[in-house]
Every structure is written in C-alpha cells, then in structure tokens.
Amino acid sequence: MQQNTETHQLDDIIQLFNQCFYAEFNTKLVKGGDEPIYLPANDDVPYHAIYFARGFYSSALHEIAHWLVAGKERRKLEDFGYWYEPDGRSEQRQRDFEQAEVKPQALEWILSTAANFRYFASSDNLNGEVGDTMPFKLAVYEQVKSYAEKGLPKRAETLRKSLCAFYGTEDKIDVAKFDVSRI
Template sequence: MMHCANDIIMLFNGLFDQPCQTVLVRGDNEPEYLPAGPGPAQVIFAHGYFSSALHEISHWCIAGEYRRTLQDYGYWYCPDGRSREQQFAFEQVEVKPQALEWLFALACDGRFHISVDNLAGQGAADPQLFASRVACQAIAYLAPDAVNAGASGFENRPLSGFNSSIPCRAANFLHALMRFYGTEGTLTEALQKDARRVAPLWAAVGSDSRNTKDTETV
C-alpha cells in the first residue's frame, strides 16, 4: 500500500486541531515540537517522512499536559553517537513511543521498524531486549480491560477495544487510522504476526507483563 504523509496530516489535524489546539506539520529538517503561542501547538515531523509523522505523533500522545507546554516537551536530546549508558537511558524512554508507533503503522497497513537511533555510537544497548520490551508494551496496549464508564471529555472518554493504559489521544488516533485504512478488527492479529519479524525473541518466548500503567508523562 502506498502511504501519503498528507493523509496523516489530514487525519491528525481533523481530530486534534480544535479540541487540543495542535496541528501536525511537515518539516524540512529535524523533528520538533513547538507549544501553542498565538497559534496552535505544532508537531513537526522530519522531511515529510510518513514514518517520522507516526513517531512524532506517538511522542505527543504520551506527553502530559505540562510537557505539552514546553518546546520538545522539555527533554534534552542526546544526539547520535551515544555511549552504552546513554543509549540504555534513551531506550528506556523510547519503549512506549515506539510501541504506539508500531500500532499506528499496523493501523495504516504499513511496516514498522525498531529505531535505536545510534548509528554513530555503539548501536542498541541490548537490541533483543529493547525490541522485546516494545513488543510487550504494544501487546499490553491492546489487551482490553474495564475502563471508567464515567469518564467524559475528549481526553478522558472510554476507550473501546483498548487497554486503559493506552493514552486517550493515541486510542482516538488509532480508531481514525483504522477507519481510514480499513484495518478495523485486525490490529491484535497483525501485531502478533509482525512480532515474529520485529521482536523474534519475544515472539518465541512469549509476552512479559512488565509494562507500566502510566499513560502519559507529567
């Protein structure tokens, strides 16, 4: 399937422009998040790449209300060329965003690739462990459970078909992607199959429930 970044821009902006005052923007350089000023907040993805759009959206979905008032969510990015210790810290905070990105890609009937983003350094601290943790988190997001039926509002509405640990904005975006790409009802099976490619160790051994329940960063 051919994927167009303009479709993702249309879906994201149609869903989040008004209720969240946030728009997705095609960038010419590196990705960046700019908080709202006179205009809406901007999730800027790199070089018009479809996969970059999904990745930056995943970070936005996880960032809490305070983080979304700060440029790049207030995080300092340690560039390519990280030491093993720096890379391990990087991977710790990338598990949830990459788990969401994987689900977004599958909802688009697309292909996901684990990113350790350290080509000039020592690569992944532990590539098999990192891939397994991402797979574990992605599966956990799809495991249905009871959600608060009294929740209300765009950010807190009940999430049909997902675990309550998934950020509400991510669940809403997943529903929009599945409707647009015609992948409704296929996500869990597609993830289980794709895990053999992305995280073969996890697929062989089975899932691990060591995922956290926090849906957003504060």
C-alpha cells in the same frame, strides 16, 4: 505491511491527525525540515505544532507517538521538555534513550499497524554504540501487549481508530500481528 507512497500520502496523515486533534487540543501535524520538533503555541504561531522530519510518513507516526505519550504539562514545553543527546551516544546513554522510547515506539508500532505501514524499531544512534537491540525490541513488544490488554490512552485510541477506518484495517489491536523478529 505496505510502505507504498501511493497508499501512504503525507497529506492523509496530516489531515487525519488534524481532524482528530486540532479543535480540542489546538495542535497541528506539520511537514518539517531535517529534524523533528514539537513547538508549543507562541506569539508567532497560535497553535501547537508537531513538525516531522523530511516528509517521511514514519517520522510523522513517530513524532505523533511522542505527542500521544506527553501529558498536558509536557505539551506546554518545547519537545515536551525531554532531553535529547544526539547521535554518537555511548552504550549506557543508548540504554537510557531506549528506556524513554519504549512507550512512544509501542504506540508508533500500533499506529503503523493500523495504517498498514511497516514499523521498524529505531535506535536513532547511527554513529554511536547501539549494542544489542533485542532487549529494547522486546520491551516495545511487551508494551504493545500491555496496551492490547489494558487499552490505549484516549488520544491514541482516537487516532488508531481513525487510521483503521481510513486504511480499511481491522479495528482492534491483534497481538498476533506484532512480530518482534521483523522490527
């Protein structure tokens, strides 16, 4: 997988996302600051905004994946109404965090593969007790396999197909391309 700034331009992922979803869902992908956040439309901003962190392509894919998992009611709430405990979580709180991250990270991995971009599982707990991450990685992999077998939700499939077309990758989820030992 590539991670080439020439190949993976932020303007491209922003444009692809916005082309796929702005008209129907009034949602835009926006380059953000230090921390990612999802903000529903309000009196000041007439559209829902997914702000990804520090201009990182991987952050854009990760935040998009959270939006793809969120249902209609959650998309009305700031950060989809999810709890977030910052860096420094205990090992038990880390396991809770990972459980909530399985589906979004499986989608992120699928989207990354469609974009020919390297995916790394994220524990997002640099100053805390990460513990053994292999069970989490295996859960993400199992979710990828489930999506490959049962199909993606409609919005996720729309973006996956768009990424495949743009980056010239194979338009299917080939489980053989997903290696848990490399994430």
